Amino acid sequence: PGAMERLITRKLCAGYGAADVLQEVDLRIGQGELVALLGANGAGKSTFLKTLSGLMSPSAGEIILEDRNIEGRPAHQIVERGLVLVPEGRQVFPDLTVAQNIELGAYKRKERPDPSELEAILTRFPRLRERMNTPAGLLSGGEQQMMAIARGLMAKPRLLLLDEPSLGLAPAMIEELYAILAELRDDGITILLVDQMATLALAVADRAYVLEQGRVVAEGTAEELQGDEALIAAYLGGG
Numbered sequence: 226p227g228a229m230e231r232l233i234t235r236k237l238c239a240g241y242g243a244a245d246v247l248q249e250v251d252l253r254i255g256q257g258e259l260v261a262l263l264g265a266n267g268a269g270k271s272t273f274l275k276t277l278s279g280l281m282s283p284s285a286g287e288i289i290l291e292d293r294n295i296e297g298r299p300a301h302q303i304v305e306r307g308l309v310l311v312p313e314g315r316q317v318f319p320d321l322t323v324a325q326n327i328e329l330g331a332y333k334r335k336e337r338p339d340p341s342e343l344e345a346i347l348t349r350f351p352r353l354r355e356r357m358n359t360p361a362g363l364l365s366g367g368e369q370q371m372m373a374i375a376r377g378l379m380a381k382p383r384l385l386l387l388d389e390p391s392l393g394l395a396p397a398m399i400e401e402l403y404a405i406l407a408e409l410r411d412d413g414i415t416i417l418l419v420d421q422m423a424t425l426a427l428a429v430a431d432r433a434y435v436l437e438q439g440r441v442v443a444e445g446t447a448e449e450l451q452g453d454e455a456l457i458a459a460y461l462g463g464g
């Protein structure tokens with residue numbers, strides 16, 4: 226792999242029983258890219274993220290994170306190498322404050338985080354800065370999603386995996402959230418964004434892959450895929 230590749234999967238296969246869900250998935254994410262992984266319900270997007278994170282073992286294929294193979298490694302080692310998953314459903318601790326929830330993101334790190342790191346993250350999340358001492362359970366769904374992403378950033382990710390961050394959010398909140406994702410990419414954070422909402426994801430992504438029944442059926446720049454109406458109608462429900 227070239228020096229600019231942050232993650233590569235080669236013929237990655239994984240599943241839950243006898244049959245594989247993922248069918249030889251080849252995907253790459255360059256350093257600093259925002260890549261979208263699109264596909265309908267059940268296409269295998271969450272399975273792919275779980276396999277990258279070490280929550281599931283691949284049945285075949287390779288996962289290379291910055292020139293090192295990580296397939297089959299335990300989840301905690303993979304996190305330590307900088308592959309950080311913000312799961313669907315956000316996993317908020319409702320009775321802890323927003324600040325405490327965010328700080329939990331650093332618990333795997335060897336060195337204690339410098340206060341300036343939190344400060345830098347909060348410049349991207351002004352809504353959170355105002356609510357740092359509020360119990361997280363009192364935040365709106367969109368604010369909880371922002372908090373979960375801020376927590377992921379506290380882990381200093383080499384690659385941040387976001388599983389359907391738009392799920393259940395109002396359109397205005399989704400727009401605000403995705404504008405923040407674009408800023409994070411501009412800050413140099415490498416992101417894999419899993420989404421069912423193709424139009425939204427393609428508006429912020431650099432490149433995208435489309436999964437259908439565990440296979441990559443299309444890939445390209447966001448611009449190329451946005452212009453492919455037949456593809457969007459066939460696999461992405463028109464939007």
Ligand code: ATP
Binds near residue numbers: 265271
């Ligand atoms: P969604 O948006 O619904 O999460 P997805 O693209 O993330 O969809 P997956 O959740 O990866 O899709 O599911 C891919 C396939 O694997 C589906 O056929 C699903 O039924 C199956 N599957 C998912 N989780 C399990 C499990 N724990 N046990 C068995 N089969 C599963």
